[in-house]
Amino acid sequence: MSLIVQKFGGTSVGTIERIEAVADKVTEFRRQGHDIVVAVSAMSGETNRLIGLAHELQSQPTPRELDVLISTGEQVTIALLSMALNKRGCPARSFTGSQVKILTDSAHNKARIKEIDGSNIRAELKRGRVVVVAGFQGSDEDGNITTLGRGGSDTTAVALAAALKADECQIYTDVDGVYTTDPRVVERARRLEHITFEEMLEMASLGSKVLQIRAVEFAGKYNVPLRVLHSFQDGPGTLISLEESLEMESPAISGIAFTRDEAKLSILGVPDTPGIAYRILGPISDANIEVDVIVQNAAADKTNDITFTVSRGDMVKAEAILHETAKELGAREVVTDAKIAKVSIVGVGMRSHAGVASKMFKTLADISTNIQLITTSEIKISVVIDENFLELAVRALHTAFDLDDTSSESA
């Protein structure tokens, strides 16, 4: 018998019919003898409806009161799911974040969990009940209701699993697992049986559609095995854990992530002096523009070129700032390019497999794709290329690194 924390998101509990389906699933797990704690989101659309009401009143709603307001969304779901479970003869009891209690700091709308008192939940589990907890919310030391920010229900589930020392934290979603890459781009993309926390974090651009990055970080920190599963289809999903794959011949690369919503900006011919990167990127950051890739190349002539990428929606704003900076620094030129894409290969295996980078570059060369930028980390290599080559590049890399699903051929 295991203790399992299960998380169902807004779409999975979006209608009474879906809540009934979730109740069927939970009841089945309970019948198998597991102790079950369920964390749920608000019914899909509900949080936006509530925020809409607040915005009719205030463009910047009082943060404390916004939390009081939107936390009702999950409270509705826990009550309804508990009813659905009770109706099935599966005894259940709901808990709000305050009732658990999930202690957070006082940063309304984006609170962080400080501590979870598991005693209330353990007592209910001992009485044979399924415990249904409102995700996304908690309360601070003064009893004020707080919320964890968007996607916080994943974090709640992982934090509960960590506090209760659960055997597994199952995140139910609308995909049946984590894939080697986006199946819409590569038909032969394969569901991964297993992936490490580190890899999952580096696959952010793929993974964020599946799991909140913050929850993955949390799970990694407390070593909570996470499993991504489909809400309404059976299947093993993808296990995300600390351990590397136990297969002897595990592949060097676990997956290929990519994004096309970035833009590239370069400032050319700036003096090669200490602090120059800060003088260029400081104003960008001050304007609340997030920078992704940063590459600096000191040229031989004592001047410097710095290139970075931002969200495509921020490009115009960033370009204006960069022109100001260029004037101040006496830079030669500012160049921008919105038609770029970033492709990353990710895998803990590349630590022990030599030649991964050169294999990547050769694969791209073979399809005549010019590499504009390269950045690397321990378990990831990213390149920026012309947007038009993106799909071709991802497919070629998927094949080159032996990620293609060949099950239909061998069958």
Added chain:
Amino acid sequence: MSLIVQKFGGTSVGTIERIEAVADKVTEFRRQGHDIVVAVSAMSGETNRLIGLAHELQSQPTPRELDVLISTGEQVTIALLSMALNKRGCPARSFTGSQVKILTDSAHNKARIKEIDGSNIRAELKRGRVVVVAGFQGSDEDGNITTLGRGGSDTTAVALAAALKADECQIYTDVDGVYTTDPRVVERARRLEHITFEEMLEMASLGSKVLQIRAVEFAGKYNVPLRVLHSFQDGPGTLISLEESLEMESPAISGIAFTRDEAKLSILGVPDTPGIAYRILGPISDANIEVDVIVQNAAADKTNDITFTVSRGDMVKAEAILHETAKELGAREVVTDAKIAKVSIVGVGMRSHAGVASKMFKTLADISTNIQLITTSEIKISVVIDENFLELAVRALHTAFDLDDTSSESA
């Protein structure tokens, strides 16, 4: 400077526009220097929407979870009203029932308030804030969310006023006060400046459209001055308090209540033995039928006639039970009449004014109205008459007891 508890019901906070109007009103009171605690209901329609969701799942929803569900209705309102107040520069803070904390028993869906800890509210008032409290809800000793049942927001307001020793509890509603009788029946009905708790309770049939009877009882018990006011019109409303009117020549009668939704049942010729009333009314009560008027007339021939009234909707059920009882007791006959109405004159003044009853009977005789039943209490005389004579009777009594509004004539 006074401490005032104000209560706004579901219609008064039914839209964002109305919440803004309530915020205007509260802000104005605050500017006058009063300490303000506001108790609010769910936005109109919201509680029924939530109950509807529950009923899609369970015909008899788990009582504990139903409370978790429907208590979100008031939580939404407190957040929105607090935002609206903050926007007006009127610092405000919301509190759920649990946050206050309003301690209740554990009778889910119809809990009773045991105690209110006023310390959280007092601390906020000291900081100069308006405190906005969710009506209708509390929590039990184990921290389970409870609700007080329909209309419980009035009770919350009165209980808060009692706990905080407020100077006045103002109930905002869709009428501008308590009237001498229903203005739809008597054009010259007058708004009462003042009425006692006792009178208000006896005027239940009028008053229940304005105030929950339970809240009036509560206010009387703790001597909390209540004021009924219109949500969106200015005016002094009606004060309900312990003290009788200070006017020297206060009228004998304060108001005329009436109801046409009752039916009369008589069982004739039952043995005149001890316990007979219980044998007749016990089965009615066991069937959850509420009995209003009961009149027993011991006849000379050692048999007895008992007549009582029930809600008209319960008549068929009550009649069937009564026929069973009649058979068992060997009663002569069961007679029923659905076409009746009850008219009551109410006033603490009748204690010291002789001849009130005979004046009532003479007035009815003058308009040829036959009296079918008479019951009396300390401050009320009720008669049951033919439904067709109801309006005529109420108008005649209103004039006879000097209740008519003559202000338009003297103006």
